[in-house]
Amino acid sequence: MSDFLKLSGKTFVVTGVANRKSIAWKIAEMLEGEGAKVVYVVRSQARKESLTKLLSGGEVHICDVEHEEEIAALPSKIAANHQVIDGLVHSIAFADYSEGMRPFHETTKKQFLQAVDISCFSLVALSNALKELFAPNASVVTISISTTRMASENYGFMAPIKAALDSSLAFLAKSFSQFSQVRFNAVGPSLLKTSASAGIPGYVDAYLFAEQAIPRKQALQTEEAASVAVFLLSPRSSGIQAQNLTVDAGMSINYFDRDIIERTMNK
Template sequence: MKALVDLSGKRGLVVGIANGHSIAAGCAQTFRDCGARIGATYLNEKARPSVEPVADALGAEWLVPCDVREPGQTEALFERVEREWGSLDFLLHSIAFAPKEDLQGRVVDSSAEGFATAMDVSCHSFLEMARRSEPLMHGGGCLLTVTFYGSERVVEHYNLMGPVKAALESATRYVAAELGPKGIRAHAISPGPIATRAASGIDRFDEMLDRAAAAVPERQLVTVADVGALAAFLVSDAACRITGTVIPVDSGQHLLA
């Protein structure tokens, strides 16, 4: 099968593989199929047994822990990138978290601590990784993150992650503007509902999937491979004049009220 785009020689860091069904894994697979070299992360030792086989199957050149809540781990990750490769061509940031009690309650009832944690892990960590990627992207590069249309519309049960993802999308635009003079592009990919481990924390997510599949114009949900195809295009040279976008890959869900 012919590769969608040519990523030969490009080096990419994939943050957020939880298992073989995660969005990050689907994107990493497409990056590899297109010729890119991949480094990856796992959250902690508890998560490692789920991630390591996936990383091995993808041919990841190295796998390191990265819990952005732990002091020094993000810094250590980028030190590893510099030590292994000396440069970086693209980054996929696919991590999000909110405490369950805050995520499954009303937004107005969210605690200050829970809101701050969700913003730190899901949004500010992208800014932190953009800042650390900047000196490694010598000839330019691309920074990707993952959002959801609950950022702009009220989606039942999405709750606290709605305003957090809205902040992430705004942050992406500022990253694109600030790093653009160095040839560094930034995008937020907005997939439709996909059954992933991260999504399982959203209350009644299975119902959301069923409703979406019945309502979207294409009458079928997207897959992680669909997201990967878009991600591979965005990090390729073919997209070198596209930046600062929030791009839906959702079978047309964003068209609906």
């Protein structure tokens, strides 16, 4: 193993694994393939039990980020086995669409604040809780989206939440710079085929459209986004700070593709 990414022997905390389709799972799998140690954090006992079945003796802790006491307890659980953490993968997001999609202006305060708490503030809270365990040059990577300016109805109210997440990167990087060189970045993938996305009303149609809008006519693969996350976790990306790296296979350059326009206008 050449260890080009310099990840061998390092320890990373990965949150948000739901199953083998999760981007967090792909990231963890790649990290372990590079010789790194992965500490998994999930939100419930049920998730822990299902993840443990997929792992061969992996370390899994429970932390529901909606509960401050569980976040506060997490560092001591990890510190029992690890003196230093070289990075954190924040792959946590939730929005309550149980009543279906509504126009954005009908979003309720409860829905919006819960989504901010779980999907955005949890990055701040976890980073703060784990700061004493972070290596001086640790890397924190969160999972965002390719654009927060596309007002897509089928994404509900999550784009503004992700915009807050992206903005938080700069403020976390600045505040952590007072005592460390910890980096904060995001991967911004276009539409992915994950179990979480499958639960979003209308997502499948948007995914199929993305396949047409992407120049290669193939949607972004979860592994492609995960690879960028692993790069950002590595010392090889030491010059990248407070950025959202868009990974969309060129979709953003091709919305006015001739074939798409012709099909639309000839309906």
